Amino acid sequence: MIPALIFVVSALTLLQFFVSYSRSVIAELKAHELSGELREICGVNARALAGDQFQHLSQLIDLCPEAGGGMHSVRAVLFYFHLLGFARALSNWAIPSASLWIEKERGGCAYAAAVVLDRRIAYNRMMVAQQASH
Amino acid sequence: MLGPVDKFIWLVVTLVHLLCLVCVFKKRALSQHFTIVLFLSASIAIGIGRYFIVLATGYTSSSYFYFYYYSDAVLTICLFFVLMSFYSQVFSEMGVSNWVRIGAMLLLGGTALISYHMVASSSERLLTRFAFEMSQNLYFVGVVLTYVLWGAMMKMQENRTRLIQLVLGLGVFLSAFAGSYALRNMYPDLVIWRYFIAILAIWLPASWAYTFLKVPDEARMATAQVVSPAAR
Numbered sequence: 001m002i003p004a005l006i007f008v009v010s011a012l013t014l015l016q017f018f019v020s021y022s023r024s025v026i027a028e029l030k031a032h033e034l035s036g037e038l039r040e041i042c043g044v045n046a047r048a049l050a051g052d053q054f055q056h057l058s059q060l061i062d063l064c065p066e067a068g069g070g071m072h073s074v075r076a077v078l079f080y081f082h083l084l085g086f087a088r089a090l091s092n093w094a095i096p097s098a099s100l101w102i103e104k105e106r107g108g109c110a111y112a113a114a115v116v117l118d119r120r121i122a123y124n125r126m127m128v129a130q131q132a133s134h
Numbered sequence: 135m136l137g138p139v140d141k142f143i144w145l146v147v148t149l150v151h152l153l154c155l156v157c158v159f160k161k162r163a164l165s166q167h168f169t170i171v172l173f174l175s176a177s178i179a180i181g182i183g184r185y186f187i188v189l190a191t192g193y194t195s196s197s198y199f200y201f202y203y204y205s206d207a208v209l210t211i212c213l214f215f216v217l218m219s220f221y222s223q224v225f226s227e228m229g230v231s232n233w234v235r236i237g238a239m240l241l242l243g244g245t246a247l248i249s250y251h252m253v254a255s256s257s258e259r260l261l262t263r264f265a266f267e268m269s270q271n272l273y274f275v276g277v278v279l280t281y282v283l284w285g286a287m288m289k290m291q292e293n294r295t296r297l298i299q300l301v302l303g304l305g306v307f308l309s310a311f312a313g314s315y316a317l318r319n320m321y322p323d324l325v326i327w328r329y330f331i332a333i334l335a336i337w338l339p340a341s342w343a344y345t346f347l348k349v350p351d352e353a354r355m356a357t358a359q360v361v362s363p364a365a366r
Contacts, residue, residue, distance in 0.1 A: 020302050
């Protein structure tokens, strides 16, 4: 009985802590302005991105070498994005009014992915410039 | 004996702990987060100890079982120290740090006593069972304490981004461990436990390393931004 109770409470707190953690990572990344270069490459021209752009951006992130320590945030946001996809499928059936909020959150994930990609492109450009100067 | 997957997981876990330790030193956060350094150092030392015990005696030996669960209890107590330091930082302006320390120590002792009572009153009366019960209960008390801390941070509108992410990362880790231990208590014979718990251990040092590396100490964020979408 006690282990079952501990499991249920822990699962609920895990969900709440993970959602809050992911949102804190996204909020921190959203404080960064996207460069004009990234807007041009990805065809992004607004401050808010659509959730559907996330997959495309995460594919581009995989193509771009890491700038050190950023992989954790990408994985956390990716997992949160999939969690939102699951929530969207559920809400369409149970709470249709939640769809707007979920789409906004998915857009936040896409913006966070764009910031990570922007950082990686800047890092790679810097590395190329350093190699060229030697 | 250790297979290639076990060795790979052990290596990744140890390297991520080391990376986090390097990040704390690199960002000169040793004095502010000494308890995190204590936990990471203990975790690395215990990880190495477990590796050599498995090599010498095997996964199914009682030596490994005893060492695993008692060292796990030591690591959980180190996490309590980390939690206490977070409480001290959040309540630093209210001057209640000493009360927080006393309260956490009482809770720690109380949990050990309750775990002992639960095992002593059962028919098995095994010391190994006590170690397992105590780990499960300590993780759960850790979850409750982290939840209370997070509630206090929201109420007090705590805005230090680094502290917010450190606390939430710890909350995810403790909840995942408490849940896994409870599930393991109900289904002890599942094969996945051997790898699952080890992989879960990567989360905490990875999230802390990210926070120290990417979030400057002076960064600020509204707690409401993390909790409520309406606050944006």
